[in-house]
Amino acid sequence: MRWLVRAVLVVIVLLVVATVAVYAISTADLNRSYDIPAQALTLSVPTDAASVERGRHFATAIAKCSDCHSADLGGKVFLDVPPFLITAPNLTRGQGGLGSSLTDADIVRAVRDGVAPNGHALLIMPSSAFQYLSDEDLGDIIAFVRARPPVDRTLPANDVRPLGRVLLVIGALPPPDAATIDHSAHPPATMPAAITPEYGRYMAITGGCTGCHRANLAGGPIPGLPPDAPHAQNLTPANIGSWTEDDFARALRTGKRPDGTTINTLMPWPYTAQMTDTEIKALWLYVRSVPPVQTPAK
Numbered sequence: 271m272r273w274l275v276r277a278v279l280v281v282i283v284l285l286v287v288a289t290v291a292v293y294a295i296s297t298a299d300l301n302r303s304y305d306i307p308a309q310a311l312t313l314s315v316p317t318d319a320a321s322v323e324r325g326r327h328f329a330t331a332i333a334k335c336s337d338c339h340s341a342d343l344g345g346k347v348f349l350d351v352p353p354f355l356i357t358a359p360n361l362t363r364g365q366g367g368l369g370s371s372l373t374d375a376d377i378v379r380a381v382r383d384g385v386a387p388n389g390h391a392l393l394i395m396p397s398s399a400f401q402y403l404s405d406e407d408l409g410d411i412i413a414f415v416r417a418r419p420p421v422d423r424t425l426p427a428n429d430v431r432p433l434g435r436v437l438l439v440i441g442a443l444p445p446p447d448a449a450t451i452d453h454s455a456h457p458p459a460t461m462p463a464a465i466t467p468e469y470g471r472y473m474a475i476t477g478g479c480t481g482c483h484r485a486n487l488a489g490g491p492i493p494g495l496p497p498d499a500p501h502a503q504n505l506t507p508a509n510i511g512s513w514t515e516d517d518f519a520r521a522l523r524t525g526k527r528p529d530g531t532t533i534n535t536l537m538p539w540p541y542t543a544q545m546t547d548t549e550i551k552a553l554w555l556y557v558r559s560v561p562p563v564q565t566p567a568k
C-alpha cells in the first residue's frame with residue numbers, strides 16, 4: 271500500500287505544480303502591458319449631423335462595431351464558452367458604460383492599436399483591420415459613438431477560465447492584435463469613397479473581409495474559430511470567376527448565391543446588406559483584380 275500512497279502523492283504534487291505554472295505563465299501573459307502612446311487624430315472629431323450619419327453608416331455596414339457592441343452600443347456578452355467569458359463593453363455614457371471615461375485618443379488607441387487605456391491588449395477587437403482606418407472615417411465613427419443616447423447596462427468582467435489558461439499556455443490561441451500591429455504606422459487622413467480597386471481594397475480590409483477570407487482572399491478555416499465552424503469561401507476568380515457584379519451585389523445584399531442557396535450568417539451579410547452601391551462596386555473591382563489562388567486546407 272505504501273507505494274500506492276506515494277504514487278498518489280506524486281501525482282498530486284505534479285498537478286499542483288502544473289496548475290501553479292499554468293496560472294503563473296497565463297497571468298503574466300494576460301497582464302502584459304503595451305506602452306502605446308495615445309495618438310490624436312489629425313482632424314478634430316466632428317459633431318455635425320452629417321458626420322454622425324457617416325459614422326453610423328461606417329460603424330454598421332463596414333466596421334460592424336454595432337454587431338459586437340450591440341445596436342445601441344450598450345455592449346453585450348460576446349462570448350461565454352468553457353475557456354472564456356468576454357464582453358464587448360458598453361461604449362455609451364450610461365451606467366456601466368465607458369463613454370464618459372474614454373477620451374477621443376483612448377478610443378483611437380483601442381480601435382487602431384487594440385490596446386485599452388490601462389495598456390492591456392484587447393481581445394477579439396479586430397484592430398488588425400481597423401489600424402488602416404483613415405482619420406476622417408475614424409473621426410466620424412467617434413462622432414457617432416459620442417452621439418449615442420446613454421444606455422444603463424452593467425456587464426460582467428472578462429474571465430479567462432482554467433481551460434482558456436491552458437490553451438493560452440500551450441499556444442493554441444492566436445496572439446492579440448496588439449502584438450502584431452505596426453503601432454508606428456500612420457493611416458491616411460482621408461480615403462474618399464470612389465469606385466476604384468483601391469477603395470475596394472480599403473473596404474475589404476476595414477470591413478473585415480480579409481480577416482475571415484484571408485489577406486489573399488483564398489478563404490479556408492477562419493483563424494481563431496473551432497474547426498467545425500463554416501469555412502470562409504474563396505473570393506478569388508478561382509471560385510467566383512463566373513460571377514457577375516450583380517451576383518456579387520445580390521450575395522452581399524440578400525445572402526443568396528447565384529444558384530439560389532443561402533449563405534450562412536457567420537458571413538455578416540445582414541450588415542454588408544447596408545453597404546452603398548459605390549462601396550459594393552469598388553469591392554467588386556478589387557475582388558476582380560486579385561490573382562486566382564486555391565483555398566488552403568488549413
Ligand code: HEC
Pocket residue numbers: 329333334335336337338339348356357358359361368372376377380381386387391392393394395396400411415428
Ligand atoms: C468582433 C467584435 C468587435 C467589433 C467588430 C468591435 N469591437 Fe470593440 N471590443 C470588442 C471586445 C470583445 C472588446 C473588449 C476586449 C477586452 O476587454 O479584452 C472591445 C473593446 C473596445 C473598446 C475598449 C474599451 C476599453 O477601454 O476597455 C473600444 C473603445 C471599442 N471596443 C470600440 C469599438 C469600435 C468604435 C468599433 C468599430 C469601429 C468596435 N469596437 C468594433 C469587440 C468588438
Ligand code: HEC
Pocket residue numbers: 473474477478479480481482483492500501502503504505509510518521522527532533534536537538542553
Ligand atoms: C466573420 C467572418 C466573415 C467576414 C467578416 C466576411 N465573410 Fe464572407 N463568408 C464567411 C463565411 C464563413 C462564408 C461561407 C458561408 C457558408 O458556408 O454558407 C462566407 C461567404 C462569402 C461569400 C459567398 C461565396 C461563395 O462562393 O458562396 C461571399 C461573396 C463573401 N463571403 C464575401 C464577403 C465580403 C465581400 C466580405 C467583406 C465585406 C466578407 N465576405 C466578410 C465569413 C466572413
